[in-house]
Amino acid sequence: MCLAIPMKLIELNDLGGGTAQLEGARYEVNLSLVEGAEVGDYLIVHAGFAIETLDQEEADARLELFGKMAEAYREEGTRGESA
Amino acid sequence: MKYIEGFRDADAARFLHDKLAATGEELAREGRTVRVMEVCGSHTMAIARFGVRGMLPDTVSLLSGPGCPVCVTDAAYIDAAIELAEREIIIATFGDMMRVPGSRETLAQLRAAGAEVEVCYSPEGALVLARNNPEREVVFLGIGFETTTAPVVSLVHTAQAQGVRNLSVLTAFKLVPPALDALIADVEVQIDAFLCPAHVSAIIGSEAYRPIVEQHSIPCAVAGFEPLDILYGVQVLAEMLAQDKPALVNHYARVVRPEGNLAAKTLIDAYLEPVDAGWRGLGELPRSGLGLRERWSAYDAAKRFSVSTRGGSFDPRCRCGDVLKGKIIPPQCPIFGKVCTPDNPVGACMVSSEGSCAAYYRYSRTD
Numbered sequence: 278m279c280l281a282i283p284m285k286l287i288e289l290n291d292l293g294g295g296t297a298q299l300e301g302a303r304y305e306v307n308l309s310l311v312e313g314a315e316v317g318d319y320l321i322v323h324a325g326f327a328i329e330t331l332d333q334e335e336a337d338a339r340l341e342l343f344g345k346m347a348e349a350y351r352e353e354g355t356r357g358e359s360a
Numbered sequence: 361m362k363y364i365e366g367f368r369d370a371d372a373a374r375f376l377h378d379k380l381a382a383t384g385e386e387l388a389r390e391g392r393t394v395r396v397m398e399v400c401g402s403h404t405m406a407i408a409r410f411g412v413r414g415m416l417p418d419t420v421s422l423l424s425g426p427g428c429p430v431c432v433t434d435a436a437y438i439d440a441a442i443e444l445a446e447r448e449i450i451i452a453t454f455g456d457m458m459r460v461p462g463s464r465e466t467l468a469q470l471r472a473a474g475a476e477v478e479v480c481y482s483p484e485g486a487l488v489l490a491r492n493n494p495e496r497e498v499v500f501l502g503i504g505f506e507t508t509t510a511p512v513v514s515l516v517h518t519a520q521a522q523g524v525r526n527l528s529v530l531t532a533f534k535l536v537p538p539a540l541d542a543l544i545a546d547v548e549v550q551i552d553a554f555l556c557p558a559h560v561s562a563i564i565g566s567e568a569y570r571p572i573v574e575q576h577s578i579p580c581a582v583a584g585f586e587p588l589d590i591l592y593g594v595q596v597l598a599e600m601l602a603q604d605k606p607a608l609v610n611h612y613a614r615v616v617r618p619e620g621n622l623a624a625k626t627l628i629d630a631y632l633e634p635v636d637a638g639w640r641g642l643g644e645l646p647r648s649g650l651g652l653r654e655r656w657s658a659y660d661a662a663k664r665f666s667v668s669t670r671g672g673s674f675d676p677r678c679r680c681g682d683v684l685k686g687k688i689i690p691p692q693c694p695i696f697g698k699v700c701t702p703d704n705p706v707g708a709c710m711v712s713s714e715g716s717c718a719a720y721y722r723y724s725r726t727d
């Protein structure tokens with residue numbers, strides 16, 4: 278019921294809904310629960326309704342943090358090997 | 361899909377594992393445990409699918425709580441839906457509900473026998489059914505936590521605005537925070553920290569868990585569905601336990617706001633009010649559900665057709681209740697995988713892919 282991966286909003290329709298895309302598949306999405314969603318936004322969709330828009334800056338910050346953790350691990354690893 | 365890969369990086373997972381192992385060991389030396397409960401069906405599924413348990417050190421355990429909406433649906437609710445279908449009312453439902461055992465049978469069996477039970481991907485499907493069958497009554501099965509409640513209430517709102525009168529909802533909406541309170545109060549359940557749901561929190565907001573931290577000193581972390589989101593959430597919780605600093609953290613700020621989704625909350629409040637609710641396995645919990653306000657009783661299928669969603673019985677062999685409380689893990693149920701399988705579910709936890717038993721069955725066999 279709950280699609281964990283955000284979908285990209287690619288089109289708005291006249292009825293206050295839109296079309297979102299995920300891995301090539303298109304879905305009709307009801308936008309009444311998210312205010313001001315725009316084409317290009319990533320949506321969290323549940324049971325055909327967008328329940329939130331993804332905050333891209335927060336997502337990027339998190340990716341950066343995980344990237345740093347991966348880097349830290351690799352550095353530790355190489356140090357461990359050469360020691 | 362660079363976006364997704366970054367949330368699944370193996371080296372970052374190893375980094376978190378090592379940190380977690382150190383903290384877990386430190387706590388173990390003091391004789392303390394790290395028992396983290398996740399209360400979200402999509403977390404349960406992600407944990408099984410990505411093998412997150414295998415990435416945890418032995419000192420840390422991840423328990424699945426009552427986070428799958430289908431799993432906590434009472435047998436009596438299914439019985440009521442069946443009674444409505446037998447009265448020639450069209451039943452519209454999410455697909456997951458079809459095979460949930462009632463006291464005697466399932467909706468799937470009833471449909472095979474000729475009843476009109478229609479599966480909808482979105483509650484809007486029920487509106488289409490009602491419009492296309494103006495001479496018939498349509499009942500939508502309104503189950504779920506806060507995340508699902510909002511779309512279903514939106515359906516009632518649209519029906520009301522458009523003057524659709526042959527549509528009503530059989531409500532069994534559940535609230536997450538009262539379930540957490542009930543688990544904390546149960547002396548047989550030992551939980552050190554909560555990994556709070558992702559999309560329920562998108563609606564109710566991360567601040568909804570503040571009372572749990574303040575009243576019970578149990579750390580809470582809101583986390584997303586990706587493996588690193590989950591691992592990091594658990595690591596942060598373990599850290600708080602080690603430092604004796606229970607707090608509330610929102611690690612899913614890319615979706616969850618402290619106050620939640622105000623449009624959805626306002627809509628829910630306009631139509632629904634807190635009611636006592638029956639949970640499969642947990643029993644009746646005060647003010648743990650939402651029902652339609654008196655004003656909207658025309659859309660309340662239980663009132664409109666005088667059916668009761670209380671009582672009911674289920675297979676006494678099923679240990680769903682203990683699974684939902686984290687007292688046992690699914691393989692500890694004597695009939696797990698033998699009598700009870702996803703093709704032939706005895707309990708609700710084996711039906712939905714979000715159910716603990718189904719998730720264990722599916723992923724522990726393909727390892």
Ligand code: SF4
Nearest residue numbers: 679680693700707717
């Ligand atoms: S394995 Fe089946 S019978 Fe056992 S607890 Fe799970 S759902 Fe119930």
